Amino acid sequence: MLIKTRIKLVVWFILAISMMGCSGVVRANIDTIETQLPITPSATATLSATPFQAITNTPIIIPPTYTLTPTNTPTVTNTPVPTDTPIPTDTPFPTDNPDMEWNPAGHVTAPILLYHHVSNAGNGNRYYVTLDDFRAQMEALRDWGYSSITASELAEVMIYGGELPNRPVVITFDDSYVDVYQNVFPIMHELGFIGVIYVYVDHMGSRGFVNAEQIQALADDGWEIGNHSMSHSNLTLNHSNLDYEVLQSRLILEELNGVKVDTFAYPYGEIDDFVVEYVRESGYLAGMGLGLNWEHALDSLFDLNRIEVQGEYNLSKFAGLLPWSDR
Numbered sequence: 001m002l003i004k005t006r007i008k009l010v011v012w013f014i015l016a017i018s019m020m021g022c023s024g025v026v027r028a029n030i031d032t033i034e035t036q037l038p039i040t041p042s043a044t045a046t047l048s049a050t051p052f053q054a055i056t057n058t059p060i061i062i063p064p065t066y067t068l069t070p071t072n073t074p075t076v077t078n079t080p081v082p083t084d085t086p087i088p089t090d091t092p093f094p095t096d097n098p099d100m101e102w103n104p105a106g107h108v109t110a111p112i113l114l115y116h117h118v119s120n121a122g123n124g125n126r127y128y129v130t131l132d133d134f135r136a137q138m139e140a141l142r143d144w145g146y147s148s149i150t151a152s153e154l155a156e157v158m159i160y161g162g163e164l165p166n167r168p169v170v171i172t173f174d175d176s177y178v179d180v181y182q183n184v185f186p187i188m189h190e191l192g193f194i195g196v197i198y199v200y201v202d203h204m205g206s207r208g209f210v211n212a213e214q215i216q217a218l219a220d221d222g223w224e225i226g227n228h229s230m231s232h233s234n235l236t237l238n239h240s241n242l243d244y245e246v247l248q249s250r251l252i253l254e255e256l257n258g259v260k261v262d263t264f265a266y267p268y269g270e271i272d273d274f275v276v277e278y279v280r281e282s283g284y285l286a287g288m289g290l291g292l293n294w295e296h297a298l299d300s301l302f303d304l305n306r307i308e309v310q311g312e313y314n315l316s317k318f319a320g321l322l323p324w325s326d327r
Contacts, residue, residue: 105298107295112296116128116175116177131187142191147167175232194222196224227246294307
């Protein structure tokens with residue numbers, strides 16, 4: 001059976017080759033093979049077969065892999081590069097200013113001058129000082145060694161103490177007439193003086209009175225802007241209206257002009273104890289009244305004397321209003 005099987009395999013092999021064009025040669029070889037091989041195997045022929053050896057799979061031992069447990073890597077922090085430490089400079093000692101003197105709290109000597117109009121249109125009216133007279137007065141102040149300060153600066157030195165010029169003067173203007181901006185401002189700016197304008201709030205921007213833009217220009221040059229009430233009425237005659245006259249007017253003035261208002265000038269210089277106390281409790285630093293005194297103490301802080309400069313005063317009369325002059 002084994003031989004036949006083999007013969008069949010050869011035959012199939014030859015047939016397969018014949019399909020590729022070799023059929024004649026293959027057929028002859030088949031006939032030769034069939035004649036040479038016996039059909040019946042010999043009786044003594046034994047077939048020995050190698051027994052089937054089962055292949056046993058030897059397990060492949062894969063060495064274990066070790067997973068390394070990560071250790072915490074320290075976070076790298078940026079070490080700041082040291083910067084150069086600035087070499088300390090010597091703190092300069094304050095230098096003595098020969099034009100300034102220390103004034104202790106409580107008492108100040110300084111004239112406070114009061115003007116209304118500075119104009120040539122007065123025709124002898126006491127409230128009108130001509131431009132020539134005003135220039136002569138300001139030049140005299142300069143020549144006599146006066147330096148202008150504001151009313152707030154005066155009040156703060158009275159309260160806390162501080163430095164003042166050797167000959168301080170406060171130059172104030174009531175009612176906020178437009179000639180203060182047109183005529184006074186150029187002269188005082190030229191001579192290096194500043195002033196205080198007390199604004200009549202109801203008339204601000206009206207014909208003949210300064211407007212908000214002009215007030216701002218004065219403030220930008222160092223002038224103080226003060227309050228002169230809302231309607232310029234006598235405050236002693238109607239205490240119930242003080243909120244309107246003293247407080248609301250201040251808020252309007254500060255809001256419209258972006259300035260801080262710290263001092264109040266009583267209309268007509270008229271006061272009583274109730275009005276003075278109301279102004280004090282309203283947060284003002286000082287109140288400006290009338291008088292002839294240039295010596296100011298804390299008990300007069302809300303009734304500071306202001307000396308009116310009248311239109312008919314000559315330079316000699318003007319000098320008599322001051323504590324220091326060369327006359």
